[in-house]
Amino acid sequence: MPTLSEVARRAGVTPATVSNVLRNRGRVGEATRLRVLEAIEALGYRPHLSARALAEGRPPTIALMVSSIANPFYPEFALAVENALRRSGRFLIICNTAGDPQTGRAYLEQIAGTLSAGVLVMNANLDFADLRATERRGAPVVLCMWERPLDPPGLPCVAVDFRLAGELAAQHLLALGHRRIGAIVGSKVSGIHAARYDGFVAAMQAAGLDGALAPVRYAPDTTQGGYAAASELLARHPDLTALFATNDLPALGAMQAAADLGLDVPRELSVVGITDIQLARESRPALTTVAVATVEAAELAVALLTELVETPAAPTTPAQSAARVCVVSAPRLVVRASTAPPRK
Amino acid sequence: MPTLSEVARRAGVTPATVSNVLRNRGRVGEATRLRVLEAIEALGYRPHLSARALAEGRPPTIALMVSSIANPFYPEFALAVENALRRSGRFLIICNTAGDPQTGRAYLEQIAGTLSAGVLVMNANLDFADLRATERRGAPVVLCMWERPLDPPGLPCVAVDFRLAGELAAQHLLALGHRRIGAIVGSKVSGIHAARYDGFVAAMQAAGLDGALAPVRYAPDTTQGGYAAASELLARHPDLTALFATNDLPALGAMQAAADLGLDVPRELSVVGITDIQLARESRPALTTVAVATVEAAELAVALLTELVETPAAPTTPAQSAARVCVVSAPRLVVRASTAPPRK
DNA sequence: TTGAAAGCGCTAACAA
DNA sequence: TTGTTAGCGCTTTCAA
Numbered sequence A, B: 001m002p003t004l005s006e007v008a009r010r011a012g013v014t015p016a017t018v019s020n021v022l023r024n025r026g027r028v029g030e031a032t033r034l035r036v037l038e039a040i041e042a043l044g045y046r047p048h049l050s051a052r053a054l055a056e057g058r059p060p061t062i063a064l065m066v067s068s069i070a071n072p073f074y075p076e077f078a079l080a081v082e083n084a085l086r087r088s089g090r091f092l093i094i095c096n097t098a099g100d101p102q103t104g105r106a107y108l109e110q111i112a113g114t115l116s117a118g119v120l121v122m123n124a125n126l127d128f129a130d131l132r133a134t135e136r137r138g139a140p141v142v143l144c145m146w147e148r149p150l151d152p153p154g155l156p157c158v159a160v161d162f163r164l165a166g167e168l169a170a171q172h173l174l175a176l177g178h179r180r181i182g183a184i185v186g187s188k189v190s191g192i193h194a195a196r197y198d199g200f201v202a203a204m205q206a207a208g209l210d211g212a213l214a215p216v217r218y219a220p221d222t223t224q225g226g227y228a229a230a231s232e233l234l235a236r237h238p239d240l241t242a243l244f245a246t247n248d249l250p251a252l253g254a255m256q257a258a259a260d261l262g263l264d265v266p267r268e269l270s271v272v273g274i275t276d277i278q279l280a281r282e283s284r285p286a287l288t289t290v291a292v293a294t295v296e297a298a299e300l301a302v303a304l305l306t307e308l309v310e311t312p313a314a315p316t317t318p319a320q321s322a323a324r325v326c327v328v329s330a331p332r333l334v335v336r337a338s339t340a341p342p343r344k
Numbered sequence C: 001t002t003g004a005a006a007g008c009g010c011t012a013a014c015a016a
Numbered sequence D: 001t002t003g004t005t006a007g008c009g010c011t012t013t014c015a016a
Helices: A004-011 A015-022 A030-043 A049-056 A074-087 A101-111 A128-136 A162-176 A194-206 A223-236 A248-260 A278-282 A294-310 A318-323 B004-011 B015-022 B030-043 B049-056 B074-087 B101-111 B128-136 B162-176 B194-206 B223-236 B248-260 B278-282 B294-310 B318-323
Strands: A061-066 A091-096 A118-122 A141-146 A157-159 A181-185 A216-218 A242-245 A270-275 A288-291 A325-327 A332-334 B061-066 B091-096 B118-122 B141-146 B157-159 B181-185 B216-218 B242-245 B270-275 B288-291 B325-327 B332-334
Touching (some): A015 A030, A061 A074, A061 A294, A074 A091, A074 B091, A091 A101, A091 B074, A118 A294, A157 A294, A162 A194, A162 A288, A162 A332, A216 A223, A223 A242, A223 A248, A248 A278, B004 B015, B004 B030, B061 B101, B091 B101, B101 B128, B118 B128, B118 B294, B157 B294, B162 B288, B162 B332, B223 B242, B248 B270
Parallel strands (some): A061 A118, A181 A242, B061 B091, B118 B141, B181 B216, B181 B242, B242 B270
Antiparallel strands (some): A091 B091
C-alpha cells in the first residue's frame, strides 16, 4: 500500500503538503493541490487510519458496550449508532459483555483510549467505578439509555423517561376499563426497570387502585422470562384481565403463555409492553406498546460522545458529568392488537 | 496515560525489555521481569493498541460487513464472531452496508488494511471486484456463508450446504404426505437462495413430482416479504397444503399470512423454513426449520481469517483462494409445531 | 505557500 | 539477558 511519503515524492512536494491537501487545510497552492490529488489518484493512496490515530492521539473509533448484541433490541440501536458514526467518519467496535462486569472491564481496559476514542454504554452491566476510571484515562463515556431523567447518574448520558412510559402503558389499560392488572418487571427488584414499574404503580394509584398491591413478578428481560412470569401470574390470579410488562420481549413471552393457556389475546387478556421493537409490530396479535425514541437516543448519544471526544480533555468532575444529560422525546403509546376492553 | 517508556524508566530498563516482558518473549531475566511487571502495575500501564497496530503493521481488528445488523439473523452470527475474536485478542468492527455496494466499497477502502487486519463478509451485497481489490491491498477477505460448497467463489470462504437444507425441508414435507407445496424464495431469481430452492426442486423431483412446476414466489428476505408471497400463493393456489420458505424470516411471515387468512398452522397449512434463528423457536406455533451451524460457521470464518491475516502475505491467486473453502457440518431438520400431515 | 523536523507509542532487528 | 537503533505512516509546529 502506498504511503503518504510516496504520494509526496511523486507530486514533488513534502509529506506535510500532502497532509494539508488531505485535511483540506487550505494553505496549499491550487496547482500543487492538483498535482497532489493526481498523485493520490494515480497511486491509489488511502490514509492509514492506525497511523493517523497514533499521530492525532485519538482513533476514529467508538466502542459500544452491550450485554448481548443478540438481544433483539440492541441491533436496532446499534444500527442507528453505526449510521450516525459513519456520517461523522468514525467506526463502531462492538463489545459484548455477556452481562459480565469482568468482561466489560477487560474490554474497557484494553481498548478505551487506545483503540477507541470513547465508549457508549448500553445496559452492559458494567461497574460504575470502571466507567469512571475509563473517563479518567481520557476516554469519554456516555450512558445510552438512562431510565430516570430526573436522577442523573454522574456520567454523561442520554435519558429516556421510562417512568412516563410505564404510566402511559398503565393508563392505556385503565382507560380500556381494566382493573385487575398484573405486572411483569423484566429485571431484578432493584433493577433498571424500576422506573417503568414506578410509573405503572403511579398510574394505578392515580386511578384509585393500590398499584403496589397489583400482582407482580420479576423475571429476566427475555421472552422466556415473560413466558414464565405470565404463566405464574395467570395461574395464581386467574381473574387478571391484563398484563403490563416493562419491556416488549417479556410482553411477547406473556402473549405466548396466554396462547399456550388457551387464552385469547386481546379478548380474554390484554398485554402491553414498552419500547416498540421491530418484533412488536410483527407478532400476532401485534403488540400494543409504548414506543421509545431509539434512533433519536442513538443519535444523541453519538453526538454527545463526539463532542466529548473532540473537546480537549477537560478532566470531568462528577458534577460536570451530571450536567451532560440529554433527554429524548417523550415515549408515546402505540396501540395495536394485543389490548382491548376486558370481557365483562 | 503512562507509556511503555515510562514503565521502562521506572523499572530501570529500556523499552525493548518492557516490550519483551509484555509479549512474553522469554529472553528476560526473572528479576528484571518482576521489576517490569511491578512498574506496569504501579503505573497502571496499558499498551496503546493503535501504536502497536502501526508498529506491527496490522491492527488487532476485524471488520464484519453485513447488509443490516438489524436483520434477526446477523446478531446471532455477529455474537459468535465477537466471541471467537475476543478469545484471540481481536476486536470487531461492524460495517453496515444497507445492501448498498457503494457504502460497502467505501468501508473497504477506508478501513481494510488500515484499521482492520481483515474482512469478514456476511451477505453484504458487495462487488466481487472490490473484495478482490481489498485482498490485493493486503487485507484478507473471508466469505462467511457461501451457499454452494461445490462451487467455490474464488475467495476464501466458509460454506454451508444450503442445497441440502432445501432438500431436507422438502423431504420433511413430502414425508408428511404433502404433495401440493408452494415455495417462497427469499431473494431475486438468480439470488443467493438459489441453492436452497434447487434442493427443494430436487427433492420434489425425487418424489416423482415436477418440483419446477410447484408454485413459487420470489420475495425480499423478510417477514413482510414472506407475508406478501404467502398471501399471493395462497390466493392463487388455495389447494396448497404446505409452504416451503428458503429462510426463517419469510417462513414466519408466511405463518402470519396464514393466521390472517384464518388458516390454522399446521392443521390446514404446514410451513417450514431454513436456518433456525432464535425467533423460530419463539414463534407460535414454533417453526419447523432446517438448522444451519451458525456458530460453527462463525468460528470457522474467524479461524480462517486469522490464519490468513497471520500468514505472511503470499499474494493469493484466485486458484489459491479457491482452495480455502471450509465446509461446516451438514444442516439438520428441526421439527417443531408448524408442520403436520395434510388434512385429507 | 511550502519544507524541515520532531514525535505519537510501540516493535524488532541487531549488537553488546 | 539487555540495550541501541530504526522505523511503522501520519500530523504538526515552526521556519523559510
